[in-house]
Amino acid sequence: MKFKLSLLLPFFAMVLVMTSFFGTAEQSKTESSTNGRNEVATLAGGCFWCTESDLEKLPGVIDVVSGYAGGQVKNPTYKQVSSGKTEHIEVIQVTFDPEKVTYEQVLDQFFRHIDPTDDKGSFVDRGPQYRPAIFYHSDTQKQIATQFMADIEKLGVFNKPLxxxxxxxxxxxxxxxxxxxxxxxxxxxxxxxxxxxxRDSYLDDIFGSDRKSNPVTLRQMIDEQALLSHGKTYIKPSDKQLRQTLTQMQYYVTQEDGTERAFKNEFWDNKAEGIYVDVITGEPLFSSTDKYRSGTGWPSFTKPINDAFVVTQTDYKMVYPRTEVRSRFGDSHLGHVFKDGPEPTGLRYCMNSAAMRFIAKEELNNEGYEEYMSLFNE
Structure with a gap:
């Protein structure tokens, strides 16, 4: 069957516009090792019989194997490692599907099943070969692990330094x-x-005796602590109220998961200093200090102001899965996040202007966001 080229031109034009916001086909393959490419985490948390068992229970984990890492002896035996003289540590290698579970979520499961505060051993197993460690495979893994451990340290759930x-x-x-x-x-x-x-009695003391039947992740604890310290509440109005107060585009984007046109939206080229908040609830989302010109025609940021106010989930509306970004309390569709951004995060939070309201630096105190003035004083 033959087609006229003129009939296909509108389709090609649409694809060119959409790939700027959704990521190109090539980007989707390399974004997070997707489309059949799994990722690996190498972790040490004491006896590998236990850590292997615990990590295999995490949805999205494909395989866990036990082994040794950290020493110079090639192909060591268990007898050699257990002597503590090879510098190796008992570890597990976790192969996981990044479309189903993130590296941080793997670390979350890991930390909730070990004692990360003991560098002399692990429970009854003593010696350096049982000390806790994370062996990062990339700069991205290093960055995620560093930030996550800093968040855990601030949370103080283990009552001792990591x-x-x-x-x-x-x-x-x-x-x-x-x-x-x-x-x-x-x-x-x-x-x-x-x-x-x-091991289990220690974990029950830290996370509660109901930790198996009613698990709470470290990330959930961290976010809850951040919200409590923030001291503010955000309430989503009824749908009737939203239809009365939002513009047609704002409702379409936030409530119907729509996308506004590239280069035809309010904030794509906004260079003023200030913060961007949820247009419905006022939740603080992004700062101009993290905004950059991505060339996509939508406002782009390297990170949120506070992870506690954004929620990510897998979006299957396109041919390939993407990571959707929504506000926590307003549940507004904000946009998507891609792994093709600049340092230091390597992320591109590609947002819709219609989902946000901009508050200039000069108005932060009047609007009740004085705590964010420090972003512009550094």
Whole structure:
């Protein structure tokens, strides 16, 4: 069947415009190692029988294997590592699908099942070969782990300073076959060891005895703490009120997950100093200090003002999955975040102007956002 080129030109034009906002096809392949490319995390949290068991329970994790990392001895044996003389640490390598679970979520599961404050061992297992560590595979993993550990430290849930090492990954040696899936192959001995080790009693003390039936992530705790310290509440009006107060475009974008036109929106080229808040609730979202000209025709930022006010979720409305960004309390559709932004985050929060209201630096005090004046005094 033959087609006239003139009939296809409108389609090509539409694709060119849309890829600026949604990311190109090539970007979608490399954005977060998607389309069949999984990611790997290498983590040390004491006995690898236990950490392997705990990480395999996380949805989105494809496989977990036990092994050794951190030392100079090639292909070490368990006997050599357990002697504490090889500089190796017992670790697990976690293979996960970044479309289903993020690296931070893997770390969240990891930290909620270890003692990250003990650098002399892990529960009954003593010695440097059992100390906690994260071996990062990329600068992005290093950055995520650094920020997440800083957030955990500020949260104070472990009651002691973190002693978890953050080290560049160099090599991984697979442990002997009998160590793999030990909790499945030797369930009775494993349960006895785990109970006797004190791991679960420690975790119950930290996270509560209902931590398995009613799990709360560290990220949820961090966000809740941030909201409590903020001291403000944000309430979403009824749909009837929204239809009366929002413009047609604002309603379309925030309530119907719409997208405004590139270069034809209010803030794409706004260079004034100030912050951007949710147009409905007033939740603080982004700052001009993190805004940059992405060339897409939409306002773009490297990070939110406070992660507690934004929620991300996978969006399957296009051919390939994207990460949608919404406000926490207003549940407004804001835009999407892509991994093709500049340093220091490498992220591009590509937002709709219609979903936000701009408050100039000079008006922050009058509008009740005086705490953000510090962003412009640094």
């Amino acid at each position: 002693k978890t090492e953050l080290r560049p990954f160099q090599s991984f040696w697979l442990a002997e076959d009998y160590h793999q899936d030990y909790y499945k192959r030797n369930s009775v001995r494993y349960k006895y060891y785990r109970y006797s080790s004190g």
